[in-house]
Amino acid sequence: MRCQARSPRLILQRGLEMIMDRILLALGSLLAFLAVGAGAFAAHGLRARLAPEMLAIFETAARYQMYHALGVLVVAWYLPRWPSVAAAGWLFIVGVLLFSGSLYLLALTGQRWLGAITPLGGLCFLAGWAILAWGAWRA
Numbered sequence: 001m002r003c004q005a006r007s008p009r010l011i012l013q014r015g016l017e018m019i020m021d022r023i024l025l026a027l028g029s030l031l032a033f034l035a036v037g038a039g040a041f042a043a044h045g046l047r048a049r050l051a052p053e054m055l056a057i058f059e060t061a062a063r064y065q066m067y068h069a070l071g072v073l074v075v076a077w078y079l080p081r082w083p084s085v086a087a088a089g090w091l092f093i094v095g096v097l098l099f100s101g102s103l104y105l106l107a108l109t110g111q112r113w114l115g116a117i118t119p120l121g122g123l124c125f126l127a128g129w130a131i132l133a134w135g136a137w138r139a
Helices: 008-046 052-078 083-109 112-116 118-138
Strands: none
Touching: 008 052, 008 083, 052 083, 052 118, 083 112, 083 118, 112 118
16 A cells, blocks of 8 residues: 655645635625625615615616625535536626625715726626536536
């Protein structure tokens, strides 16, 4: 019987792979929780304070946050079987921060320049869905 020595880097990589699904599950759940809170805040706390256009922007941010929180949960579910889709989960998370985050700030502050950040989040969303589809196709 031969004893195989493993490098610390390989051990760390294997350890991260073993918990990545739980990390993404927790982050996806947190994003969904916050999306529900943002939607409730828009419906009950902002309706009287924001112009209808800004309220619609805020609601779009919450809606896309929820869609992509669910996307992160899907990635977490399939990650043990399809390790190549991990990047999709991280792209969804970055996309939420850029897309929804910029829209939340735009709606609350009225600073129009924040709208220039939003498409970068949209590109992250698109890349995430493409990676998830490719990973499913190759599985």
